[in-house]
Amino acid sequence: MLGTALIVGLVAGLLEWDIYGWGHTQVNRPLVVGLVMGLVLKDPAKGLFIGASIEMIYLGVIAVGAAIPADATSATAIAVALAILSNIDPKVAVALAIPLAVVAQLLQMFIWTINSGLMHRADKYAEEGDLGKTDGLQYLGSFMFFLQGFVPAFLAVLLGAAAVGRLVNGMPAWITNWFKVAGGMLPALGFAMLYIMMGNNKLLPYFIIGFVLAAFFSANLVAVAFLGVAAAMIGVSVMSAKKTQGPAEKGV
Amino acid sequence: MEQGEVKHTENAGIKLTKKDLTSAFWRSLFDMSSINYERFQALGFLFAMTPIIKKLYPNREQRSAAMKRHLLMFNTNPVMINPILGTVIAMEEQNANGVDTTDAINDVKVGLMGPTAGIGDSLFWGTLRPIFAGLGAALALQGSYFGPVLFLLLWNVIYFGFRYLSVPYGYRVGITMLREAKKSNLVQKLSQGASVLGLMVLGVLVADWISIKTPVVFNAGQTVIKLQAVLDGIVPNLMPLLAFVALVALLRKRINPNKLLVGIFVVALLLSLVKFLAA
Numbered sequence: 360m361l362g363t364a365l366i367v368g369l370v371a372g373l374l375e376w377d378i379y380g381w382g383h384t385q386v387n388r389p390l391v392v393g394l395v396m397g398l399v400l401k402d403p404a405k406g407l408f409i410g411a412s413i414e415m416i417y418l419g420v421i422a423v424g425a426a427i428p429a430d431a432t433s434a435t436a437i438a439v440a441l442a443i444l445s446n447i448d449p450k451v452a453v454a455l456a457i458p459l460a461v462v463a464q465l466l467q468m469f470i471w472t473i474n475s476g477l478m479h480r481a482d483k484y485a486e487e488g489d490l491g492k493t494d495g496l497q498y499l500g501s502f503m504f505f506l507q508g509f510v511p512a513f514l515a516v517l518l519g520a521a522a523v524g525r526l527v528n529g530m531p532a533w534i535t536n537w538f539k540v541a542g543g544m545l546p547a548l549g550f551a552m553l554y555i556m557m558g559n560n561k562l563l564p565y566f567i568i569g570f571v572l573a574a575f576f577s578a579n580l581v582a583v584a585f586l587g588v589a590a591a592m593i594g595v596s597v598m599s600a601k602k603t604q605g606p607a608e609k610g611v
Numbered sequence: 612m613e614q615g616e617v618k619h620t621e622n623a624g625i626k627l628t629k630k631d632l633t634s635a636f637w638r639s640l641f642d643m644s645s646i647n648y649e650r651f652q653a654l655g656f657l658f659a660m661t662p663i664i665k666k667l668y669p670n671r672e673q674r675s676a677a678m679k680r681h682l683l684m685f686n687t688n689p690v691m692i693n694p695i696l697g698t699v700i701a702m703e704e705q706n707a708n709g710v711d712t713t714d715a716i717n718d719v720k721v722g723l724m725g726p727t728a729g730i731g732d733s734l735f736w737g738t739l740r741p742i743f744a745g746l747g748a749a750l751a752l753q754g755s756y757f758g759p760v761l762f763l764l765l766w767n768v769i770y771f772g773f774r775y776l777s778v779p780y781g782y783r784v785g786i787t788m789l790r791e792a793k794k795s796n797l798v799q800k801l802s803q804g805a806s807v808l809g810l811m812v813l814g815v816l817v818a819d820w821i822s823i824k825t826p827v828v829f830n831a832g833q834t835v836i837k838l839q840a841v842l843d844g845i846v847p848n849l850m851p852l853l854a855f856v857a858l859v860a861l862l863r864k865r866i867n868p869n870k871l872l873v874g875i876f877v878v879a880l881l882l883s884l885v886k887f888l889a890a
Contacts, residue, residue: 378643379643379644379646380641380644381640381641382640382641382642383640383643383689383690383770384763384766384767385740385744385762385763385766385767386763388744388762390744390747390748390751390758390759390762391759391762391763393751393759394751394756394759403756404754407751407754407756407758407759408751408752410751410759411747411748411749411751411752411758412748412752414744414747414748414751415745415748415752415816415820418741418744418745418748418816419741420868421732421736421737421740450890457872471646471647471648472647472648473647474645474646474647475647475648475649475650476647477645477647477654478647478649478650478653478654478682481654481657481678481682482679482682484678485675485678485679485682486675486679487671487675488671488672488673488674488675488678490661490664490665490674490678491661493654493657493658493661493678494658494661496645496654497641497644497645497654497655497658498644499645500644500645500646500647500654501641501644501645504644533883533884536883536889536890537876537879537880537883537884539890540823540879540882540883540888540889540890541875541876541879541880542890543821543822543823543824543890544821544822544823544854544875544878544879545872545875546816546820546821547817547821547823547851547854547855547858547875548858548868548871548872548875550813550816550817550821550855550858551855551858551859551861551862552862552868553737553741553809553813554810554813554855554859555859555862555863556733556737556738557733557737557738557741557805557806557809557810557813558806558810558813562806562807562810563810565807565810565811565814566810566811566813566814566817567814568811568814569810569811569812569813569814569815569817569818570814570815570817570818570852571814572811572814572815573814573815573818573819574818574846574847574848574852575847578815580745580746580749580750580812580815580816580819581746581750583811583812583814583815584742584746584808584811584812586811587807587808587809587810587811587812588808590807590808590811591803591804591805591807591808592804594803594804594807595800595803595804598799598800598803599796599800
Protein backbone atom coordinates (compact mmCIF):
# COMPACT_ATOMS: atom_id res chain seq x y z
CA MET A 360 0.00 0.00 0.00
CA LEU A 361 2.98 2.33 0.56
CA GLY A 362 3.73 2.46 -3.17
CA THR A 363 0.12 3.17 -4.07
CA ALA A 364 -0.11 5.82 -1.34
CA LEU A 365 3.01 7.52 -2.71
CA ILE A 366 1.64 7.56 -6.24
CA VAL A 367 -1.78 8.86 -5.17
CA GLY A 368 -0.13 11.52 -3.01
CA LEU A 369 2.20 12.57 -5.83
CA VAL A 370 -0.65 12.92 -8.33
CA ALA A 371 -2.78 14.84 -5.82
CA GLY A 372 0.14 17.16 -5.03
CA LEU A 373 0.92 17.82 -8.70
CA LEU A 374 -2.71 18.59 -9.51
CA GLU A 375 -3.11 20.75 -6.41
CA TRP A 376 -0.16 22.73 -7.73
CA ASP A 377 -2.18 24.02 -10.66
CA ILE A 378 -3.31 27.23 -8.95
CA TYR A 379 -0.10 27.72 -7.01
CA GLY A 380 2.58 26.59 -9.39
CA TRP A 381 1.71 26.22 -12.98
CA GLY A 382 -0.76 28.73 -14.07
CA HIS A 383 -4.45 27.80 -13.68
CA THR A 384 -4.70 25.24 -16.47
CA GLN A 385 -7.65 23.83 -14.47
CA VAL A 386 -6.21 20.33 -14.11
CA ASN A 387 -7.05 20.85 -10.43
CA ARG A 388 -10.80 20.78 -11.16
CA PRO A 389 -12.65 17.66 -9.91
CA LEU A 390 -13.62 16.79 -13.49
CA VAL A 391 -9.95 16.39 -14.47
CA VAL A 392 -8.68 15.10 -11.12
CA GLY A 393 -11.26 12.29 -11.19
CA LEU A 394 -10.19 11.07 -14.62
CA VAL A 395 -6.46 11.32 -13.91
CA MET A 396 -6.76 9.52 -10.58
CA GLY A 397 -8.96 6.90 -12.23
CA LEU A 398 -6.36 6.33 -14.95
CA VAL A 399 -3.56 6.05 -12.39
CA LEU A 400 -5.52 3.48 -10.35
CA LYS A 401 -6.73 1.66 -13.48
CA ASP A 402 -10.44 2.35 -13.12
CA PRO A 403 -10.96 5.42 -15.33
CA ALA A 404 -14.73 4.93 -15.63
CA LYS A 405 -15.22 5.18 -11.88
CA GLY A 406 -12.84 8.12 -11.61
CA LEU A 407 -14.58 9.95 -14.44
CA PHE A 408 -18.01 9.47 -12.82
CA ILE A 409 -16.94 10.58 -9.34
CA GLY A 410 -14.95 13.53 -10.64
CA ALA A 411 -17.76 14.77 -12.88
CA SER A 412 -20.30 14.37 -10.06
CA ILE A 413 -18.15 16.41 -7.68
CA GLU A 414 -17.57 18.98 -10.44
CA MET A 415 -21.32 19.57 -10.66
CA ILE A 416 -21.40 20.36 -6.93
CA TYR A 417 -18.46 22.78 -7.05
CA LEU A 418 -19.29 24.42 -10.39
CA GLY A 419 -20.50 27.58 -8.69
CA VAL A 420 -17.86 27.73 -5.99
CA ILE A 421 -15.23 30.27 -6.97
CA ALA A 422 -12.59 32.36 -5.32
CA VAL A 423 -13.79 35.94 -5.00
CA GLY A 424 -11.34 38.54 -3.76
CA ALA A 425 -9.21 37.24 -0.94
CA ALA A 426 -11.52 34.40 0.14
CA ILE A 427 -10.34 30.82 -0.27
CA PRO A 428 -13.12 28.55 -1.51
CA ALA A 429 -13.59 24.92 -0.47
CA ASP A 430 -10.76 22.97 -2.10
CA ALA A 431 -12.18 20.08 -4.05
CA THR A 432 -8.87 19.03 -5.62
CA SER A 433 -7.33 16.79 -2.99
CA ALA A 434 -10.86 15.91 -1.80
CA THR A 435 -11.64 14.49 -5.24
CA ALA A 436 -8.28 12.74 -5.41
CA ILE A 437 -8.92 11.05 -2.05
CA ALA A 438 -12.57 10.22 -2.79
CA VAL A 439 -11.64 8.57 -6.10
CA ALA A 440 -8.67 6.72 -4.61
CA LEU A 441 -10.73 5.35 -1.71
CA ALA A 442 -13.64 4.45 -3.96
CA ILE A 443 -11.36 2.40 -6.22
CA LEU A 444 -9.02 0.92 -3.61
CA SER A 445 -11.70 0.12 -1.00
CA ASN A 446 -14.45 -0.60 -3.49
CA ILE A 447 -16.87 2.00 -2.15
CA ASP A 448 -20.08 2.88 -4.01
CA PRO A 449 -19.17 5.86 -6.25
CA LYS A 450 -22.26 7.80 -5.15
CA VAL A 451 -21.24 7.47 -1.50
CA ALA A 452 -17.70 8.54 -2.40
CA VAL A 453 -19.10 11.77 -3.88
CA ALA A 454 -20.72 12.68 -0.54
CA LEU A 455 -17.49 11.79 1.29
CA ALA A 456 -15.63 14.44 -0.71
CA ILE A 457 -17.62 17.28 0.88
CA PRO A 458 -16.08 17.20 4.38
CA LEU A 459 -12.67 16.43 2.85
CA ALA A 460 -12.90 19.63 0.79
CA VAL A 461 -13.49 21.63 3.96
CA VAL A 462 -10.41 20.12 5.61
CA ALA A 463 -8.34 20.90 2.50
CA GLN A 464 -9.61 24.48 2.57
CA LEU A 465 -8.43 24.85 6.18
CA LEU A 466 -4.99 23.51 5.22
CA GLN A 467 -4.79 26.06 2.43
CA MET A 468 -5.64 28.87 4.80
CA PHE A 469 -2.86 27.63 7.06
CA ILE A 470 -0.34 27.85 4.20
CA TRP A 471 -1.57 31.31 3.21
CA THR A 472 -0.83 32.29 6.79
CA ILE A 473 2.66 30.82 7.13
CA ASN A 474 3.68 32.05 3.67
CA SER A 475 3.46 35.58 5.09
CA GLY A 476 6.89 34.78 6.52
CA LEU A 477 8.30 34.80 2.97
CA MET A 478 7.52 38.49 2.68
CA HIS A 479 9.87 39.47 5.47
CA ARG A 480 12.72 37.52 3.94
CA ALA A 481 11.88 39.17 0.60
CA ASP A 482 12.02 42.60 2.27
CA LYS A 483 15.54 41.80 3.41
CA TYR A 484 16.65 40.84 -0.10
CA ALA A 485 15.02 44.01 -1.44
CA GLU A 486 16.96 46.09 1.06
CA GLU A 487 20.17 44.63 -0.33
CA GLY A 488 19.00 44.77 -3.94
CA ASP A 489 19.54 41.01 -4.34
CA LEU A 490 17.18 40.55 -7.25
CA GLY A 491 17.69 36.87 -8.06
CA LYS A 492 17.23 35.65 -4.50
CA THR A 493 13.51 36.37 -4.31
CA ASP A 494 12.92 33.66 -6.92
CA GLY A 495 13.78 31.00 -4.37
CA LEU A 496 11.16 32.31 -1.95
CA GLN A 497 8.59 32.05 -4.69
CA TYR A 498 9.49 28.40 -5.32
CA LEU A 499 9.43 27.64 -1.59
CA GLY A 500 5.94 29.11 -1.23
CA SER A 501 4.83 27.09 -4.21
CA PHE A 502 6.21 23.85 -2.80
CA MET A 503 4.10 24.26 0.36
CA PHE A 504 1.00 23.91 -1.79
CA PHE A 505 2.35 20.74 -3.36
CA LEU A 506 2.66 19.34 0.16
CA GLN A 507 -0.87 20.47 0.93
CA GLY A 508 -2.08 18.17 -1.85
CA PHE A 509 0.43 15.39 -1.26
CA VAL A 510 0.26 14.81 2.51
CA PRO A 511 -3.50 14.30 3.04
CA ALA A 512 -3.87 12.04 -0.02
CA PHE A 513 -0.79 10.01 0.94
CA LEU A 514 -1.98 9.54 4.53
CA ALA A 515 -5.57 8.81 3.54
CA VAL A 516 -4.48 5.94 1.32
CA LEU A 517 -1.70 4.67 3.58
CA LEU A 518 -3.71 4.65 6.80
CA GLY A 519 -7.26 4.87 5.60
CA ALA A 520 -7.90 2.75 2.52
CA ALA A 521 -8.51 -0.53 4.32
CA ALA A 522 -10.22 1.00 7.34
CA VAL A 523 -12.46 3.32 5.30
CA GLY A 524 -13.41 0.41 3.08
CA ARG A 525 -14.47 -1.68 6.07
CA LEU A 526 -16.29 1.24 7.64
CA VAL A 527 -18.22 2.33 4.56
CA ASN A 528 -19.00 -1.14 3.31
CA GLY A 529 -20.26 -2.13 6.77
CA MET A 530 -22.55 0.89 7.00
CA PRO A 531 -26.24 0.27 7.55
CA ALA A 532 -28.42 0.87 4.50
CA TRP A 533 -30.03 4.03 5.87
CA ILE A 534 -26.70 5.80 5.99
CA THR A 535 -25.69 4.89 2.45
CA ASN A 536 -29.19 5.85 1.24
CA TRP A 537 -28.83 9.14 3.05
CA PHE A 538 -25.49 9.86 1.39
CA LYS A 539 -26.79 8.94 -2.04
CA VAL A 540 -29.87 11.14 -1.69
CA ALA A 541 -27.75 14.03 -0.39
CA GLY A 542 -25.28 13.49 -3.25
CA GLY A 543 -28.13 13.81 -5.76
CA MET A 544 -29.33 17.07 -4.20
CA LEU A 545 -25.95 18.76 -3.72
CA PRO A 546 -25.52 20.03 -7.31
CA ALA A 547 -28.63 22.17 -6.68
CA LEU A 548 -26.57 24.29 -4.29
CA GLY A 549 -23.68 24.64 -6.73
CA PHE A 550 -26.08 25.64 -9.52
CA ALA A 551 -27.92 28.09 -7.24
CA MET A 552 -24.63 29.81 -6.36
CA LEU A 553 -23.81 30.03 -10.04
CA TYR A 554 -27.20 31.55 -10.79
CA ILE A 555 -26.71 34.20 -8.12
CA MET A 556 -23.37 35.06 -9.68
CA MET A 557 -24.42 35.23 -13.35
CA GLY A 558 -28.09 35.99 -13.25
CA ASN A 559 -30.27 38.97 -12.78
CA ASN A 560 -33.99 39.14 -13.33
CA LYS A 561 -33.53 40.55 -16.82
CA LEU A 562 -31.71 37.39 -17.88
CA LEU A 563 -34.16 34.94 -16.26
CA PRO A 564 -35.83 34.14 -19.61
CA TYR A 565 -32.62 32.51 -20.86
CA PHE A 566 -32.57 30.19 -17.87
CA ILE A 567 -36.20 29.24 -18.50
CA ILE A 568 -35.46 28.51 -22.18
CA GLY A 569 -32.57 26.25 -21.24
CA PHE A 570 -34.59 24.41 -18.61
CA VAL A 571 -37.61 23.86 -20.87
CA LEU A 572 -35.46 22.65 -23.77
CA ALA A 573 -33.85 20.05 -21.52
CA ALA A 574 -36.77 19.04 -19.32
CA PHE A 575 -39.54 18.84 -21.95
CA PHE A 576 -37.61 18.24 -25.15
CA SER A 577 -34.63 16.30 -23.75
CA ALA A 578 -32.33 18.67 -25.61
CA ASN A 579 -28.64 17.88 -25.70
CA LEU A 580 -26.45 20.24 -23.69
CA VAL A 581 -24.10 20.96 -26.58
CA ALA A 582 -27.08 21.87 -28.77
CA VAL A 583 -28.34 24.29 -26.13
CA ALA A 584 -24.85 25.75 -25.78
CA PHE A 585 -24.87 26.59 -29.50
CA LEU A 586 -28.33 28.16 -29.14
CA GLY A 587 -26.91 30.06 -26.17
CA VAL A 588 -24.11 31.48 -28.31
CA ALA A 589 -26.70 32.56 -30.88
CA ALA A 590 -28.86 34.13 -28.16
CA ALA A 591 -25.84 35.93 -26.76
CA MET A 592 -25.04 37.36 -30.18
CA ILE A 593 -28.62 38.58 -30.63
CA GLY A 594 -28.64 40.04 -27.12
CA VAL A 595 -25.39 41.91 -27.69
CA SER A 596 -26.48 43.39 -31.03
CA VAL A 597 -29.78 44.52 -29.49
CA MET A 598 -27.73 46.15 -26.76
CA SER A 599 -25.53 48.03 -29.26
CA ALA A 600 -28.57 49.08 -31.31
CA LYS A 601 -30.07 50.66 -28.21
CA LYS A 602 -26.76 52.36 -27.48
CA THR A 603 -26.65 54.11 -30.83
CA GLN A 604 -30.30 55.23 -30.63
CA GLY A 605 -30.48 56.78 -27.21
CA PRO A 606 -27.66 59.09 -26.22
CA ALA A 607 -29.27 59.66 -22.82
CA GLU A 608 -29.03 56.01 -21.83
CA LYS A 609 -26.82 55.19 -18.89
CA GLY A 610 -25.20 51.74 -18.47
CA VAL A 611 -27.36 48.65 -18.69
CA MET B 612 8.35 64.88 -6.48
CA GLU B 613 6.68 66.08 -9.60
CA GLN B 614 5.59 63.39 -12.01
CA GLY B 615 7.28 63.33 -15.36
CA GLU B 616 10.22 65.36 -14.15
CA VAL B 617 13.43 64.27 -15.78
CA LYS B 618 15.64 63.11 -12.95
CA HIS B 619 18.26 60.58 -13.87
CA THR B 620 19.50 60.03 -17.34
CA GLU B 621 22.48 57.81 -16.73
CA ASN B 622 20.85 54.69 -18.16
CA ALA B 623 18.60 56.36 -20.70
CA GLY B 624 18.03 54.44 -23.89
CA ILE B 625 17.26 51.00 -22.48
CA LYS B 626 14.53 49.57 -24.71
CA LEU B 627 12.54 46.51 -23.80
CA THR B 628 11.89 43.93 -26.50
CA LYS B 629 9.10 41.49 -27.23
CA LYS B 630 11.27 38.81 -25.67
CA ASP B 631 11.27 40.64 -22.34
CA LEU B 632 7.50 40.85 -22.34
CA THR B 633 7.24 37.15 -23.13
CA SER B 634 9.56 36.28 -20.31
CA ALA B 635 7.42 38.35 -17.92
CA PHE B 636 4.34 36.53 -19.25
CA TRP B 637 5.76 33.08 -18.46
CA ARG B 638 6.74 34.17 -15.00
CA SER B 639 3.34 35.76 -14.40
CA LEU B 640 1.78 32.28 -14.45
CA PHE B 641 3.32 31.71 -11.00
CA ASP B 642 1.03 34.47 -9.72
CA MET B 643 -0.34 32.55 -6.75
CA SER B 644 2.75 30.54 -5.78
CA SER B 645 3.66 32.57 -2.73
CA ILE B 646 0.19 33.90 -1.97
CA ASN B 647 -0.20 34.92 1.66
CA TYR B 648 -2.53 36.83 3.92
CA GLU B 649 -0.08 39.64 4.49
CA ARG B 650 0.56 40.95 0.99
CA PHE B 651 -1.22 38.41 -1.25
CA GLN B 652 0.32 38.29 -4.76
CA ALA B 653 3.06 40.86 -4.10
CA LEU B 654 5.96 38.42 -4.32
CA GLY B 655 4.36 36.81 -7.37
CA PHE B 656 4.20 40.19 -9.09
CA LEU B 657 7.83 40.86 -8.29
CA PHE B 658 8.65 37.40 -9.65
CA ALA B 659 7.07 38.35 -12.99
CA MET B 660 8.87 41.74 -12.98
CA THR B 661 12.28 40.25 -12.14
CA PRO B 662 13.66 39.96 -15.71
CA ILE B 663 12.36 43.46 -16.49
CA ILE B 664 13.95 44.98 -13.40
CA LYS B 665 17.18 43.14 -14.11
CA LYS B 666 17.36 44.62 -17.60
CA LEU B 667 16.19 48.15 -16.79
CA TYR B 668 18.21 48.78 -13.66
CA PRO B 669 21.84 47.70 -13.75
CA ASN B 670 22.78 49.19 -10.42
CA ARG B 671 22.00 47.80 -7.00
CA GLU B 672 20.32 50.87 -5.51
CA GLN B 673 17.84 51.18 -8.33
CA ARG B 674 17.13 47.46 -8.16
CA SER B 675 16.53 47.67 -4.46
CA ALA B 676 14.06 50.54 -4.94
CA ALA B 677 12.22 48.66 -7.68
CA MET B 678 12.01 45.49 -5.58
CA LYS B 679 10.57 47.42 -2.66
CA ARG B 680 7.99 49.00 -4.97
CA HIS B 681 6.72 45.64 -6.09
CA LEU B 682 6.72 44.01 -2.68
CA LEU B 683 3.83 46.23 -1.60
CA MET B 684 0.48 44.51 -1.19
CA PHE B 685 -1.08 43.42 -4.47
CA ASN B 686 -4.07 41.20 -5.23
CA THR B 687 -6.38 40.77 -8.19
CA ASN B 688 -7.94 38.01 -10.23
CA PRO B 689 -4.98 36.04 -11.71
CA VAL B 690 -6.26 36.40 -15.27
CA MET B 691 -6.21 40.17 -14.96
CA ILE B 692 -2.66 40.42 -13.64
CA ASN B 693 -1.31 40.46 -17.17
CA PRO B 694 -2.79 43.68 -18.58
CA ILE B 695 -1.71 45.39 -15.35
CA LEU B 696 1.73 43.82 -15.70
CA GLY B 697 2.04 45.17 -19.24
CA THR B 698 1.11 48.66 -18.10
CA VAL B 699 3.52 48.58 -15.18
CA ILE B 700 6.34 47.33 -17.44
CA ALA B 701 5.78 50.33 -19.71
CA MET B 702 5.96 52.66 -16.70
CA GLU B 703 9.13 51.05 -15.37
CA GLU B 704 10.68 51.44 -18.81
CA GLN B 705 9.84 55.16 -18.81
CA ASN B 706 11.21 55.43 -15.31
CA ALA B 707 14.49 53.79 -16.30
CA ASN B 708 14.74 56.16 -19.24
CA GLY B 709 14.63 59.25 -17.13
CA VAL B 710 10.93 60.08 -16.71
CA ASP B 711 10.21 59.63 -13.02
CA THR B 712 7.14 57.44 -12.58
CA THR B 713 8.03 55.83 -9.27
CA ASP B 714 5.08 57.13 -7.26
CA ALA B 715 2.62 56.56 -10.05
CA ILE B 716 3.52 52.89 -10.42
CA ASN B 717 2.02 51.81 -7.13
CA ASP B 718 -0.96 54.13 -7.59
CA VAL B 719 -1.71 52.43 -10.89
CA LYS B 720 -1.37 48.94 -9.44
CA VAL B 721 -3.66 49.73 -6.53
CA GLY B 722 -6.08 51.65 -8.70
CA LEU B 723 -6.44 48.82 -11.21
CA MET B 724 -6.69 45.99 -8.66
CA GLY B 725 -10.34 46.49 -7.77
CA PRO B 726 -12.01 46.96 -11.15
CA THR B 727 -9.93 44.28 -12.88
CA ALA B 728 -10.58 41.77 -10.11
CA GLY B 729 -14.30 42.28 -10.64
CA ILE B 730 -14.03 41.63 -14.37
CA GLY B 731 -11.83 38.55 -13.97
CA ASP B 732 -13.90 37.02 -11.20
CA SER B 733 -17.21 37.41 -12.96
CA LEU B 734 -16.16 36.76 -16.55
CA PHE B 735 -13.49 34.05 -16.24
CA TRP B 736 -14.10 32.38 -12.88
CA GLY B 737 -17.83 32.98 -12.62
CA THR B 738 -19.03 32.48 -16.18
CA LEU B 739 -16.62 30.95 -18.70
CA ARG B 740 -15.20 28.25 -16.43
CA PRO B 741 -18.57 27.01 -15.14
CA ILE B 742 -19.93 26.86 -18.69
CA PHE B 743 -16.94 24.86 -19.97
CA ALA B 744 -16.75 22.67 -16.88
CA GLY B 745 -20.51 22.10 -16.94
CA LEU B 746 -20.31 21.00 -20.58
CA GLY B 747 -17.39 18.72 -19.82
CA ALA B 748 -18.96 17.24 -16.69
CA ALA B 749 -22.27 16.59 -18.46
CA LEU B 750 -20.44 14.72 -21.24
CA ALA B 751 -18.39 12.82 -18.65
CA LEU B 752 -21.49 11.73 -16.74
CA GLN B 753 -22.75 10.23 -19.98
CA GLY B 754 -19.57 8.17 -19.97
CA SER B 755 -17.50 10.22 -22.42
CA TYR B 756 -13.78 10.59 -21.75
CA PHE B 757 -13.85 13.54 -24.12
CA GLY B 758 -15.64 15.60 -21.41
CA PRO B 759 -12.56 16.57 -19.36
CA VAL B 760 -10.51 17.00 -22.56
CA LEU B 761 -13.05 19.37 -24.08
CA PHE B 762 -13.12 21.38 -20.85
CA LEU B 763 -9.33 21.75 -20.78
CA LEU B 764 -9.17 22.65 -24.48
CA LEU B 765 -11.86 25.33 -24.37
CA TRP B 766 -10.53 26.92 -21.21
CA ASN B 767 -6.84 26.91 -22.01
CA VAL B 768 -7.14 28.30 -25.52
CA ILE B 769 -9.16 31.30 -24.34
CA TYR B 770 -7.41 31.71 -21.01
CA PHE B 771 -3.81 31.50 -22.21
CA GLY B 772 -4.69 33.49 -25.30
CA PHE B 773 -5.98 36.29 -23.11
CA ARG B 774 -3.08 36.21 -20.67
CA TYR B 775 -0.44 36.05 -23.41
CA LEU B 776 -1.90 38.87 -25.50
CA SER B 777 -2.84 41.15 -22.63
CA VAL B 778 0.78 41.79 -21.55
CA PRO B 779 1.75 43.58 -24.80
CA TYR B 780 -1.75 45.09 -24.88
CA GLY B 781 -1.30 46.62 -21.44
CA TYR B 782 2.22 47.70 -22.44
CA ARG B 783 0.93 49.58 -25.49
CA VAL B 784 -2.41 50.91 -24.36
CA GLY B 785 -1.74 51.28 -20.71
CA ILE B 786 -3.44 52.97 -17.87
CA THR B 787 -6.24 54.93 -19.45
CA MET B 788 -7.78 51.99 -21.25
CA LEU B 789 -7.57 49.72 -18.25
CA ARG B 790 -9.06 52.32 -15.97
CA GLU B 791 -11.94 52.67 -18.39
CA ALA B 792 -12.19 48.91 -18.86
CA LYS B 793 -14.98 48.44 -16.38
CA LYS B 794 -17.06 51.20 -17.91
CA SER B 795 -16.23 50.32 -21.47
CA ASN B 796 -18.85 48.83 -23.66
CA LEU B 797 -16.76 45.89 -24.79
CA VAL B 798 -16.44 44.34 -21.35
CA GLN B 799 -20.11 44.91 -20.68
CA LYS B 800 -21.06 43.23 -23.94
CA LEU B 801 -18.74 40.33 -23.26
CA SER B 802 -20.06 39.67 -19.79
CA GLN B 803 -23.66 40.14 -20.85
CA GLY B 804 -23.21 37.68 -23.71
CA ALA B 805 -21.39 35.20 -21.54
CA SER B 806 -24.15 35.39 -18.93
CA VAL B 807 -26.84 34.68 -21.55
CA LEU B 808 -24.97 31.59 -22.69
CA GLY B 809 -24.24 30.60 -19.10
CA LEU B 810 -27.85 30.83 -18.00
CA MET B 811 -29.11 28.69 -20.86
CA VAL B 812 -26.52 26.05 -20.04
CA LEU B 813 -27.46 26.35 -16.39
CA GLY B 814 -31.11 25.70 -17.25
CA VAL B 815 -30.06 22.39 -18.82
CA LEU B 816 -27.84 21.48 -15.88
CA VAL B 817 -30.67 22.10 -13.42
CA ALA B 818 -33.00 19.91 -15.48
CA ASP B 819 -30.54 17.09 -16.05
CA TRP B 820 -28.04 16.82 -13.25
CA ILE B 821 -29.84 17.34 -9.97
CA SER B 822 -31.26 14.01 -8.90
CA ILE B 823 -34.22 14.12 -6.52
CA LYS B 824 -36.62 11.21 -6.89
CA THR B 825 -39.46 9.83 -4.80
CA PRO B 826 -40.31 6.10 -4.60
CA VAL B 827 -43.77 6.86 -3.11
CA VAL B 828 -46.65 4.85 -4.60
CA PHE B 829 -50.39 5.06 -3.95
CA ASN B 830 -52.74 2.13 -4.25
CA ALA B 831 -55.99 3.37 -5.75
CA GLY B 832 -58.05 0.18 -5.94
CA GLN B 833 -56.53 -1.99 -8.63
CA THR B 834 -54.17 0.60 -10.04
CA VAL B 835 -50.85 1.64 -8.58
CA ILE B 836 -50.04 5.32 -8.94
CA LYS B 837 -46.40 6.32 -8.85
CA LEU B 838 -45.96 9.80 -7.41
CA GLN B 839 -42.79 10.39 -9.47
CA ALA B 840 -44.67 9.65 -12.69
CA VAL B 841 -47.43 12.08 -11.68
CA LEU B 842 -44.87 14.81 -11.00
CA ASP B 843 -43.07 14.12 -14.28
CA GLY B 844 -46.44 14.46 -16.01
CA ILE B 845 -46.73 18.04 -14.74
CA VAL B 846 -43.18 19.28 -15.23
CA PRO B 847 -40.35 16.83 -15.79
CA ASN B 848 -37.70 17.26 -13.08
CA LEU B 849 -40.06 19.36 -10.99
CA MET B 850 -38.40 18.55 -7.67
CA PRO B 851 -34.89 19.46 -8.84
CA LEU B 852 -36.29 22.76 -10.14
CA LEU B 853 -38.05 23.49 -6.84
CA ALA B 854 -34.93 22.66 -4.83
CA PHE B 855 -32.91 24.97 -7.06
CA VAL B 856 -35.41 27.83 -6.79
CA ALA B 857 -35.58 27.43 -3.00
CA LEU B 858 -31.77 27.54 -2.72
CA VAL B 859 -31.56 30.63 -4.93
CA ALA B 860 -34.14 32.33 -2.70
CA LEU B 861 -32.20 31.38 0.44
CA LEU B 862 -28.90 32.60 -1.04
CA ARG B 863 -30.59 35.89 -1.98
CA LYS B 864 -31.47 36.24 1.70
CA ARG B 865 -27.73 36.07 2.32
CA ILE B 866 -27.82 32.74 4.10
CA ASN B 867 -24.34 31.26 4.28
CA PRO B 868 -23.79 28.48 1.67
CA ASN B 869 -22.10 26.33 4.31
CA LYS B 870 -25.29 26.37 6.36
CA LEU B 871 -27.24 25.41 3.26
CA LEU B 872 -24.80 22.56 2.68
CA VAL B 873 -25.48 21.21 6.17
CA GLY B 874 -29.19 21.86 5.59
CA ILE B 875 -29.14 19.66 2.48
CA PHE B 876 -27.63 16.79 4.45
CA VAL B 877 -30.31 17.22 7.17
CA VAL B 878 -33.18 17.32 4.66
CA ALA B 879 -31.73 14.31 2.82
CA LEU B 880 -31.52 12.38 6.10
CA LEU B 881 -35.10 13.15 7.15
CA LEU B 882 -36.71 12.57 3.77
CA SER B 883 -34.79 9.36 3.14
CA LEU B 884 -35.69 8.03 6.61
CA VAL B 885 -39.42 8.53 6.00
CA LYS B 886 -38.85 6.99 2.56
CA PHE B 887 -40.10 10.03 0.65
CA LEU B 888 -36.83 10.21 -1.27
CA ALA B 889 -34.57 7.46 -2.57
CA ALA B 890 -31.48 7.40 -4.74
